[in-house]
Amino acid sequence: MQLMMPNLQPVMPEITMTVLALLVLVADLVIKRKETIGLLSIITAAIVAYFLTTAKGTAFNGMFLSDGYSIFFKLIFLMNLILTVLISVKYLSVERVNFGEYYSLILFSTLGMMVMASAGDLIVLYLGLELMALSTYILAGFLRYDMKSNEAALKYFLLGAFASAFLLYGTALVYGMTGTTDLKEIAGYIALNGLAQNPMLILAMIFVAVAFSFKIAAVPFHMWAPDAYEGAPTSITAYMSVGPKAAGFAVIGRVFLVAFGGMKVEWSAVLIPIAILTMGLGNIVAISQTNIKRMLAYSSIAHAGYALLGIIAGTPDGLASVMVYMLVYAFMNIGAFAVIIMLRSGDFKGDSLSDYEGLAKTHPLAAGLMLVFMFSLTGIPPTAGFMGKFYLFMSAIQAGYTWVVLIAVIFSAISAYFYLRVVMLMYMKEPKETVALSSSPAIGLALAVALVGVLAIGVVPSFFVNFAKAAVAGF
Amino acid sequence: MVPLNWYLLLSAAVFSIGVFGFLTRRNIIIMFMSIELMLNAVNISLVAFSHYLQDLRGQILVFFIITVAAAEASIGLAIIIALFRNKNTVHVDEMHEMKG
Numbered sequence: 001m002q003l004m005m006p007n008l009q010p011v012m013p014e015i016t017m018t019v020l021a022l023l024v025l026v027a028d029l030v031i032k033r034k035e036t037i038g039l040l041s042i043i044t045a046a047i048v049a050y051f052l053t054t055a056k057g058t059a060f061n062g063m064f065l066s067d068g069y070s071i072f073f074k075l076i077f078l079m080n081l082i083l084t085v086l087i088s089v090k091y092l093s094v095e096r097v098n099f100g101e102y103y104s105l106i107l108f109s110t111l112g113m114m115v116m117a118s119a120g121d122l123i124v125l126y127l128g129l130e131l132m133a134l135s136t137y138i139l140a141g142f143l144r145y146d147m148k149s150n151e152a153a154l155k156y157f158l159l160g161a162f163a164s165a166f167l168l169y170g171t172a173l174v175y176g177m178t179g180t181t182d183l184k185e186i187a188g189y190i191a192l193n194g195l196a197q198n199p200m201l202i203l204a205m206i207f208v209a210v211a212f213s214f215k216i217a218a219v220p221f222h223m224w225a226p227d228a229y230e231g232a233p234t235s236i237t238a239y240m241s242v243g244p245k246a247a248g249f250a251v252i253g254r255v256f257l258v259a260f261g262g263m264k265v266e267w268s269a270v271l272i273p274i275a276i277l278t279m280g281l282g283n284i285v286a287i288s289q290t291n292i293k294r295m296l297a298y299s300s301i302a303h304a305g306y307a308l309l310g311i312i313a314g315t316p317d318g319l320a321s322v323m324v325y326m327l328v329y330a331f332m333n334i335g336a337f338a339v340i341i342m343l344r345s346g347d348f349k350g351d352s353l354s355d356y357e358g359l360a361k362t363h364p365l366a367a368g369l370m371l372v373f374m375f376s377l378t379g380i381p382p383t384a385g386f387m388g389k390f391y392l393f394m395s396a397i398q399a400g401y402t403w404v405v406l407i408a409v410i411f412s413a414i415s416a417y418f419y420l421r422v423v424m425l426m427y428m429k430e431p432k433e434t435v436a437l438s439s440s441p442a443i444g445l446a447l448a449v450a451l452v453g454v455l456a457i458g459v460v461p462s463f464f465v466n467f468a469k470a471a472v473a474g475f
Numbered sequence: 476m477v478p479l480n481w482y483l484l485l486s487a488a489v490f491s492i493g494v495f496g497f498l499t500r501r502n503i504i505i506m507f508m509s510i511e512l513m514l515n516a517v518n519i520s521l522v523a524f525s526h527y528l529q530d531l532r533g534q535i536l537v538f539f540i541i542t543v544a545a546a547e548a549s550i551g552l553a554i555i556i557a558l559f560r561n562k563n564t565v566h567v568d569e570m571h572e573m574k575g
Contacts, residue, residue: 126539126540127539130543130546138550138553138554141554147562148573152573153557155570157554158507161507161510161551165513165517168540172520172521173520175521179528
C-alpha cells in the first residue's frame with residue numbers, strides 16, 4: 001500500500017495559524033512584556049494573510065474548500081483579529097488582566113472561524129464552530145474577578161452549547177436522510193430524490209436554522225447576546241459582535257444556498273420571519289437602553305437582521321452584499337467599541353450613555369470619530385454603513401422581496417433615534433466631569449484603520465462590491 | 476435485529492428530555508447535564524444511522540462529538556467554578572447582574 005500525501009496547499013493558512021498560535025502560547029512563558037505577545041499575534045495574522053494568496057483549491061476530498069468566498073471571509077476574520085488586538089493592548093492593563101493567553105485564545109478562535117468559512121462538510125463545520133465558540137466562552141469570562149464577566153461567560157456558554165446540540169441533531173437527521181455529510185452531495189441527493197418537501201428534512205433544516213440563529217444572535221434566539229456583550233471585556237465584545245457573526249453568515253451562506261439550495265421556498269419561510277423579528281426587536285429595544293455596550297448589543301442583533309436579507313435573496317449578488325456588509329460592520333463596530341474602550345480608565349467605567357455628555361467639548365477628536373461610526377451604523381451617506389445597507393436592500397428587491405425591504409427601511413429609520421442620541425449627548429450637552437482618555441498608539445492605529453475603512457467603502461463602494469462579486473463567482 | 480425506528484425514537488426521547496431539562500431546571504450543573512444528554516441523544520441516532528447505512532461517517536462524527544463534549548465540559552465547569560467563587564451559588568435565577 002502506498003501512502004499518498006494529500007495536497008495541503010489549500011489548508012496552509014490554517015496549518016500556519018495553528019502552529020503560530022501554539023508558538024504564541026509558548027512564547028507567553030518566556031516573554032514578560034505582554035504587549036510583545038500582542039505584536040506577535042498581529043505578525044501571525046499577517047503571515048496567515050500572506051498564505052491565503054496561494055491557497056485556492058480543495059483539500060481532503062472536498063471536506064475543505066478554499067474558494068474566493070471563504071478567502072474573503074477569512075480576510076474579514078484576520079482584520080477583526082488585528083483590530084481587536086490593537087484595541088486590547090492598553091485596555092488589558094487598565095482592567096489589570098494583562099495575561100498572554102488572551103492573545104492565543106483570540107488566535108484559536110479566529111482559526112475556528114477560518115475553518116468554518118472553508119467547511120465543505122458538516123463535520124468540519126461543527127469542529128470549526130466549536131473551536132471558535134469554546135475559545136470565545138473563555139474570552140467572555142476573562143475578567144475572572146468581575147461578577148458581570150462570569151455571568152456573561154456562563155450565559156454565552158450555556159446557550160452556545162444548547163445551540164450546538166441543535167446543530168448536531170439537525171446534522172444527524174440530514175445524515176440519516178441523505179447518507180452523507182458533504183454539502184454538495186446533500187444538495188445532489190435532495191435534488192435527485194425530490195426530497196425537498198420531506199417533513200424529516202424540513203425538521204432537520206429548522207434545527208440547523210435554530211442553531212445558526214443562536215450564533216448570529218437572531219430573534220427569538222438572541223437572549224444571551226445583550227448580557228454576554230455587556231458583561232464581557234469591551235475588547236471581546238467588539239470581537240464577538242463581528243467575528244462569530246460573520247462566521248455564522250459564512251456557514252449560513254454555504255449550508256442554505258448549497259446543501260439546502262433546493263429547499264429555498266421552505267427555508268425562506270423560516271428565515272423571513274426571523275429576519276423581520278430580529279430587525280424589529282433589535283432596533284426597538286435598543287431605544288430604552290442606558291448602557292452603551294448593551295445598546296450596541298441590540299444594534300448588533302438588528303444588523304444581523306439586515307444581513308439576513310442578503311441570504312434570503314438567495315442570489316450571488318445577495319451573498320456578495322452580505323460579505324461586503326460584514327466587512328463594513330467590522331470596521332464601524334470595532335471603531336465604535338474602540339472609542340468606548342478609550343473612555344475606560346482607572347475606576348471610571350465609561351459604558352453608561354450619560355458618560356458621553358459633552359464629550360465633544362472635552363475630547364473633540366474622540367467625539368468626532370464616534371460621530372462617524374454612529375452615522376455609519378445608522379446608514380447615513382457618505383459612510384460605509386449606507387452603502388452596505390443599500391446593496392443588501394437592492395439585492396433583496398431584485399430577488400422580489402420588496403415588502404421585506406420596506407419593513408427593513410422603516411426599522412432602519414427607527415434606529416436613527418438611538419444612534420443619533422449618542423451624537424446629541426456628545427455635542428449638545430455640557431460635560432459633567434472631565435475624564436482622561438486612556439489612549440495609546442495602538443488604539444489610535446485601530447481607530448485610523450476603522451475610519452479609513454468606513455470612509456473608503458462609503459466613497460468607492462464599487463471596488464469592494466466587485467471584489468466580493470468576483471469572490472462569489474467560484475461559489 | 477432491532478429496527479432503526481426504535482433507535483430514532485429513543486434518540487428523540489432522550490433529546491426531548493434534555494431540552495425539557497435545560498428549559499425547566501434552574502441549577503446550572505443540572506442544565507449542563509441536560510446538554511450532555513442532548514449530545515448523547517445525537518450520538519445514538521448517528522450510530523444507528525451509520526450502522527443502517529453501512530457508512531462510517533456517522534461514527535467518525537460521534538468520536539468528534541465525544542471529544543468536543545469533553546473539552547466543552549472542562550471549559551463549562553471552569554466557568555462555573557469561577558462564578559461560584561465570586562457568588563457562592565449555582566442557581567441560575569440568581570444570575571441577574573444585568574437587566575434590560
